[in-house]
Amino acid sequence: MHNLLIRKLEQTGVLKDSDIEALRCIKFKERIVTAGSNIYHGEFAENLHLIVEGMACRYKIWADGDRRILSLIVPGDLCDGHAPLPFMFQTEVAALTTCKVADIPRQTMADLIDLYPRIARALWWITLVKLSTTQVWLANMGRVADKRVAHFFCELLVRLQAVGLADDGSYDFNLTQLELGEIFGLSNVHVNRVLKSLKELGLMTVANRRVTIPDVRRLKKFADFDPDYLHDAADLGANKRALALSEQIAKQRA
Amino acid sequence: MHNLLIRKLEQTGVLKDSDIEALRCIKFKERIVTAGSNIYHGEFAENLHLIVEGMACRYKIWADGDRRILSLIVPGDLCDGHAPLPFMFQTEVAALTTCKVADIPRQTMADLIDLYPRIARALWWITLVKLSTTQVWLANMGRVADKRVAHFFCELLVRLQAVGLADDGSYDFNLTQLELGEIFGLSNVHVNRVLKSLKELGLMTVANRRVTIPDVRRLKKFADFDPDYLHDAADLGANKRALALSEQIAKQRA
DNA sequence: CGCTTTGTTGAAAAGAGTCAAAGATCGTGG
DNA sequence: CCACGATCTTTGACTCTTTTCAACAAAGCG
Numbered sequence: 001m002h003n004l005l006i007r008k009l010e011q012t013g014v015l016k017d018s019d020i021e022a023l024r025c026i027k028f029k030e031r032i033v034t035a036g037s038n039i040y041h042g043e044f045a046e047n048l049h050l051i052v053e054g055m056a057c058r059y060k061i062w063a064d065g066d067r068r069i070l071s072l073i074v075p076g077d078l079c080d081g082h083a084p085l086p087f088m089f090q091t092e093v094a095a096l097t098t099c100k101v102a103d104i105p106r107q108t109m110a111d112l113i114d115l116y117p118r119i120a121r122a123l124w125w126i127t128l129v130k131l132s133t134t135q136v137w138l139a140n141m142g143r144v145a146d147k148r149v150a151h152f153f154c155e156l157l158v159r160l161q162a163v164g165l166a167d168d169g170s171y172d173f174n175l176t177q178l179e180l181g182e183i184f185g186l187s188n189v190h191v192n193r194v195l196k197s198l199k200e201l202g203l204m205t206v207a208n209r210r211v212t213i214p215d216v217r218r219l220k221k222f223a224d225f226d227p228d229y230l231h232d233a234a235d236l237g238a239n240k241r242a243l244a245l246s247e248q249i250a251k252q253r254a
Numbered sequence: 255m256h257n258l259l260i261r262k263l264e265q266t267g268v269l270k271d272s273d274i275e276a277l278r279c280i281k282f283k284e285r286i287v288t289a290g291s292n293i294y295h296g297e298f299a300e301n302l303h304l305i306v307e308g309m310a311c312r313y314k315i316w317a318d319g320d321r322r323i324l325s326l327i328v329p330g331d332l333c334d335g336h337a338p339l340p341f342m343f344q345t346e347v348a349a350l351t352t353c354k355v356a357d358i359p360r361q362t363m364a365d366l367i368d369l370y371p372r373i374a375r376a377l378w379w380i381t382l383v384k385l386s387t388t389q390v391w392l393a394n395m396g397r398v399a400d401k402r403v404a405h406f407f408c409e410l411l412v413r414l415q416a417v418g419l420a421d422d423g424s425y426d427f428n429l430t431q432l433e434l435g436e437i438f439g440l441s442n443v444h445v446n447r448v449l450k451s452l453k454e455l456g457l458m459t460v461a462n463r464r465v466t467i468p469d470v471r472r473l474k475k476f477a478d479f480d481p482d483y484l485h486d487a488a489d490l491g492a493n494k495r496a497l498a499l500s501e502q503i504a505k506q507r508a
Numbered sequence: 509c510g511c512t513t514t515g516t517t518g519a520a521a522a523g524a525g526t527c528a529a530a531g532a533t534c535g536t537g538g
Numbered sequence: 539c540c541a542c543g544a545t546c547t548t549t550g551a552c553t554c555t556t557t558t559c560a561a562c563a564a565a566g567c568g
Contacts (some may be wrong), residue, residue, distance in 0.1 A: 071389075089483070114371070120371070124377075131388060
């Protein structure tokens, strides 16, 4: 599982072999977090947290008790890639299903980014991907409910495919409609009706804890989904091309 | 104007004198961007962009033509602090009002962050603040319209106060109700009705291009607004420096 | 001053929430 | 392995929110 962290950072396209060698020396443990409980409490935790199995989320609870889910964290994702900095979010991270979590010593990573600037840059990059994704979630919130829901399931398909947890058009999915409502800002009843409507349109079904998308291209078109904002494994080539381009520009300047 | 960039980075609290000295050597120009036009096009722009005057936004347009505003950029803010990295957002930045923009040479900054890791860290920090803010905007989207609107105007009050562009409970505000609708995901008509309702409740008024909040504490309570997520100059007495900065801006305007 | 943009209001229609009840599914203990 | 209770899903009826369309008023601008 060691490789999950390296894989995550390597995907950014900014690391070189020496960085990866350094990362390979990190020792960390895994533990199980039961569904519904927080993965860490407070800030300046002892560790960074990487999801190995299961699904987690970042969320915020308003004073009136409303919970809003702000991002989904799937296997291979860091919950808190920013942790080497003393930055405090006012949002929390909880397991939505039972999770296997890798605890990566924070101080070790803090030391590493001092010695290996490219590792810091990779973590910064991961922060940028989260920002990019959060922006699209925000943009998605202003849309009609059926497109909003469809867009979410498109994103999840691509992200799970990137870590081998989805096939061409389906994946396991264990969240309740209440939790989906916290993601979309809809009531669970309305989530149910939207899902029914998407099913009737032949776009997708959620049944038996599994999402099935008969015609992915059609759903993506319906949702106006373009995966570029994920900067995902599939995009690794694009990241590298971008990096090459920027280096080229740098040379021309020099 | 030079100081605006330094102040922005200094607020993160991660810089030391040598970093600031290095930043002081950057030369850059200012230009005017008319309301409605993009501040930069495409990626790998020649420059980073810092708003000196006016108000800008990051936005996304869906295929059906719907525009969603994802963040507001006010004087002292960087449009693209990530620019030293070859990271591409799928969102754009436009001036909402006429803006004075400082163009900071990208390559210069890219070179600087290689030599001064703390400057890179400051920019990463700024990215984290944007992520934190975007998360709260996302959380805010799931709420009833009146609280959503109230929360936005609380945030703007605090951010403008930090750069001396708001007094205790009021500030200039030039956006149309249509643009507010693009921020909140509401129709302009409903924005109008929500503002009317907030006025009738005695919570706030928007009139004559100015927002007035008679009892800030009451509005903040109504909106469940807690400014921590803005990481606004909390430490290091940065508020005072920002105030000094704003006085400087005011003088240069006069 | 007239023209364009922005703000305001009303009425009808669509979207989404709430409440309540019945089915389905899951997990657990017997 | 089954029965039971708890949780989750589905559906209907009703209410409230928000959109759309349309018209008119007000404000900004040349």
